[in-house]
Amino acid sequence: MEGCRAPLLNGWITPFIMGFLLCMSIPLASAKVRRYRWEVTYELQSPDCLEKLVIAINGRTPGPTIMAQQGDTVIVEVKNGLLTENTAIHWHGIRQIGTPWSDGTEGVTQCPILPGETFVYKFVVDRPGTYIYHAHYGMQRSAGLYGSIHVSLPDGISEPFAYDYDRNIVLNDWWHKTTHEQAAGLSSIPFVWVKEPQSLLINGRGWFNCSQAGTAVCNSTNPQCSPFVLTVVPGKTYRLRISSLASLSAFNFEIEGHNMTVVETDGHYVEPFVVKNLNIYSGETYSVLVVADQEPSRNYWAALNVVSRKPDTPTGLAIFNYYPNHPRRRPPTAPPAGPLWNDTEYRLNQSLKIRARRGYVYPPPTTTDRVITLLNTQNRIDGHTRWAVNNISFTLPHTPYLIALKHKLHHTFSQSAPPETYDRANYDIFKQAANPNATYSDAVYRLKFNSTVDIILQNANSMVPNNSETHPWHLHGHDFWVLGHGPGVFDPVNDPLRKYNLVDPIMKNTVAVHPYGWTAIRFVADNPGVWAFHCHIESHFFMGMGIVFEEGVERVGRLPAAIMGCGDSHRLPRH
Numbered sequence: 001m002e003g004c005r006a007p008l009l010n011g012w013i014t015p016f017i018m019g020f021l022l023c024m025s026i027p028l029a030s031a032k033v034r035r036y037r038w039e040v041t042y043e044l045q046s047p048d049c050l051e052k053l054v055i056a057i058n059g060r061t062p063g064p065t066i067m068a069q070q071g072d073t074v075i076v077e078v079k080n081g082l083l084t085e086n087t088a089i090h091w092h093g094i095r096q097i098g099t100p101w102s103d104g105t106e107g108v109t110q111c112p113i114l115p116g117e118t119f120v121y122k123f124v125v126d127r128p129g130t131y132i133y134h135a136h137y138g139m140q141r142s143a144g145l146y147g148s149i150h151v152s153l154p155d156g157i158s159e160p161f162a163y164d165y166d167r168n169i170v171l172n173d174w175w176h177k178t179t180h181e182q183a184a185g186l187s188s189i190p191f192v193w194v195k196e197p198q199s200l201l202i203n204g205r206g207w208f209n210c211s212q213a214g215t216a217v218c219n220s221t222n223p224q225c226s227p228f229v230l231t232v233v234p235g236k237t238y239r240l241r242i243s244s245l246a247s248l249s250a251f252n253f254e255i256e257g258h259n260m261t262v263v264e265t266d267g268h269y270v271e272p273f274v275v276k277n278l279n280i281y282s283g284e285t286y287s288v289l290v291v292a293d294q295e296p297s298r299n300y301w302a303a304l305n306v307v308s309r310k311p312d313t314p315t316g317l318a319i320f321n322y323y324p325n326h327p328r329r330r331p332p333t334a335p336p337a338g339p340l341w342n343d344t345e346y347r348l349n350q351s352l353k354i355r356a357r358r359g360y361v362y363p364p365p366t367t368t369d370r371v372i373t374l375l376n377t378q379n380r381i382d383g384h385t386r387w388a389v390n391n392i393s394f395t396l397p398h399t400p401y402l403i404a405l406k407h408k409l410h411h412t413f414s415q416s417a418p419p420e421t422y423d424r425a426n427y428d429i430f431k432q433a434a435n436p437n438a439t440y441s442d443a444v445y446r447l448k449f450n451s452t453v454d455i456i457l458q459n460a461n462s463m464v465p466n467n468s469e470t471h472p473w474h475l476h477g478h479d480f481w482v483l484g485h486g487p488g489v490f491d492p493v494n495d496p497l498r499k500y501n502l503v504d505p506i507m508k509n510t511v512a513v514h515p516y517g518w519t520a521i522r523f524v525a526d527n528p529g530v531w532a533f534h535c536h537i538e539s540h541f542f543m544g545m546g547i548v549f550e551e552g553v554e555r556v557g558r559l560p561a562a563i564m565g566c567g568d569s570h571r572l573p574r575h
């Protein structure tokens, strides 16, 4: 099966056999079809007490959790009830092997779903773990169109760690300006920045001080914005599946007085390590084990703090409620303030701690066929503030790449090869980005099918003096090995020798490049299709921070007519 290697034996027969079973994509005897019918609509809701238009699924944000077992087929019928707006939904972390048209990436794998229309996504969830879904059209994710996907193991197979209960924690940041207003500001001259969020949401609930709400409708006793309560039974162990759908913020999550043991990230088992608090970037998922082993006569705060950017948002709060205390009883202590927001080393160290779990290691190929270095910069192009990689700011074409490449509609996007690196000798990553020659492009990186590709993400100073941001990069259609992270400029001779982990690197689908640092990843281009790779910060992708890979498109089966209808695709025969 593509993307799947036998795990290392490491002397453990049981994990080996289990790892092998986990790796198989052949339909398991018990595989089921999980069918969901969703309607996406605008609703007036008050997630942080202030009333605002949100995008909901069947009336809710976050939307319903998709629950499936490994090997199941998930069918989601999405009716676009937005009336005046298109949409598309991406299944983040699901590799879509054999179904690249179901990836839900508007402009890359499909035309948008028009108002009133229903699009049917159908895909196999071939790996167990914690995943998410969200809008991949404009900035709709920021309006609330997101949710969780839990894929459990087949019957009779158990996880390599024990817990009593499984709970979901979805983290997000929240603005009062509509996403339309935000998007218009980002593309205006002069540029209008979205600024820091007004509140942070835990499972869709936050809190805004209504005395600052001006004329907006705001009611601090609205049950919609009462804090999320996680009730625990003393002595029991909880698996918390934590995911971040943040539009901008890097988060630190802490449960007062309780350590967390990290056991999974992005659908891969982690060699367990204990943290007091967890740094989590947009697009990442983690499972942590928490034991309710503290003094049981009181409740505790679960606190969400912004890191990496100078915070201007109150701590997001939920209540870790020890049964049988009253679930709304406020903990008697101050909520955790989290680590220093600008302690990059603290966050880099957590990234370096993440290793694949013994017995579940999928070792990467030891050599690579191609190394692509991507310099992350902020630029000004024609007066617009944009983000770019190697001086190119990405724009989406009108004809989705999957259709254009499969049907050879080469006139629909740039045919030039995008740059493999930047001018390392003359570029100072510690200086404000100047990049006078930055341009727009919708060119594609074409990968040799089955080749091994290394990507070096090189961070740099933004256009703001003494500022380099954290960018979480998400790859569609694959899991990649995280080979290494380091500070400063990547050294192509010494860093692979000294800083790469080729023994037990974790596989993920989203990874952060830290301020003024580099991150190296490796993947095998073995999934026929066209796949986006982009910064998961909603405004940064909107401002051009992404690229697209094509691999083995000639192996992709007949494209469903339902993905067509925009750009030049409406000229194609439908069958």
Ligand SMILES: O=C1O[C@H]([C@@H](O)CO)C(O)=C1O
Residues within 6 Å of the ligand: 193, 378, 462, 463, 464, 469, 539, 540
């Ligand atoms: O994209 C961004 O723009 C602003 C700032 O760089 C310019 O105002 C910011 O903090 C971003 O992340």
